[in-house]
Amino acid sequence: MAVVGNSAPVVIDMAQSHVEIAVKATIGSFMAQLQIFDLIVAATPRTGQIESAVFRSNFAAIKTGNSDRDRDMNDWQQTDRFPNVVFTLTALEPAYSGKSIARGRLRFHGVERLVSFPISIEIKAQIVGIDGDVTIDTRDFGLPVISKYYFLKVDPVVHLYFHLQGQLADS
Numbered sequence: 001m002a003v004v005g006n007s008a009p010v011v012i013d014m015a016q017s018h019v020e021i022a023v024k025a026t027i028g029s030f031m032a033q034l035q036i037f038d039l040i041v042a043a044t045p046r047t048g049q050i051e052s053a054v055f056r057s058n059f060a061a062i063k064t065g066n067s068d069r070d071r072d073m074n075d076w077q078q079t080d081r082f083p084n085v086v087f088t089l090t091a092l093e094p095a096y097s098g099k100s101i102a103r104g105r106l107r108f109h110g111v112e113r114l115v116s117f118p119i120s121i122e123i124k125a126q127i128v129g130i131d132g133d134v135t136i137d138t139r140d141f142g143l144p145v146i147s148k149y150y151f152l153k154v155d156p157v158v159h160l161y162f163h164l165q166g167q168l169a170d171s
Contacts, residue, residue, distance in 0.1 A: 007051040008169045010041040010128050016165040021062065024155040030069070036061040041128070045168055048123035050130075053089040053104075076146055082110040102132065111141040123168065130164040 019034035037057035043050050059079045064070055074080075084107070091103040095118060103116040119132030138156045139145065146154035 006044055006046065007042040008045050010043050010166040010168055012039045012041070012164060012166040017163060019057075019160060019162045022159040022161065023064075024157075026152045026154075030064050030066075032062050032064040032073075034062050039164060039166075041130075041164075041166065043123075043128065043168055048121070048128070048168070050089070050092050050121060053087075053102075055087040057085050058083050059085055059108075072146075077109055077143065082108075087115075106136070108136075109138075109141040109143055113140055126168045128166050128168050131162065133159060133161045135159050 017039075019037060021032040021034065023030055023032060034057055037055060039053065039055050041050060041053045059077050060074055060083065062070070062073065064073065086107045087104055089102055089104040091101075093101045093103065095101045099118045099120050101116055102119045103114070105112050106115045115134060115136070117132055117134035119130055122129045122131075136158050138158065143156070145156050
């Protein structure tokens with residue numbers, strides 16, 4: 001999905017934007033935050049239609065509040081070999097109750113998969129808000145299930161929740 005016609009960039013407000021990852025475990029489920037990311041979004045100012053979006057981050061930017069767990073998580077994901085997580089929007093389709101379905105390619109742990117998930121987009125006074133959540137099974141990206149001592153296990157299915165907010169630039 002390329003930037004076309006009268007598209008203008010959406011300048012993301014990092015102070016108002018956040019990405020959280022819910023991880024369930026036998027003991028010690030937790031919520032991690034993605035603290036640093038880059039998002040390039042283009043929209044049509046007249047209609048507010050999102051024309052393109054690319055989300056990038058380094059996996060090491062995910063923080064759980066526990067440095068030992070962060071280190072273990074980066075070892076498991078092989079962040080030194082596969083540092084980048086990239087989502088490229090390929091289609092945005094109308095769905096139910098004013099939501100849309102975002103479709104795109106997610107590259108994680110060196111593996112690229114097609115993903116789709118519901119999002120809501122709200123534009124008021126040139127402020128763009130994008131909210132959504134996506135479920136990812138880390139096994140689909142070639143990662144093993146984390147287990148210790150035969151009974152402690154981390155669920156390979158994680159849930160990402162995000163709120164992205166920015167200003168629609170003048171065209």
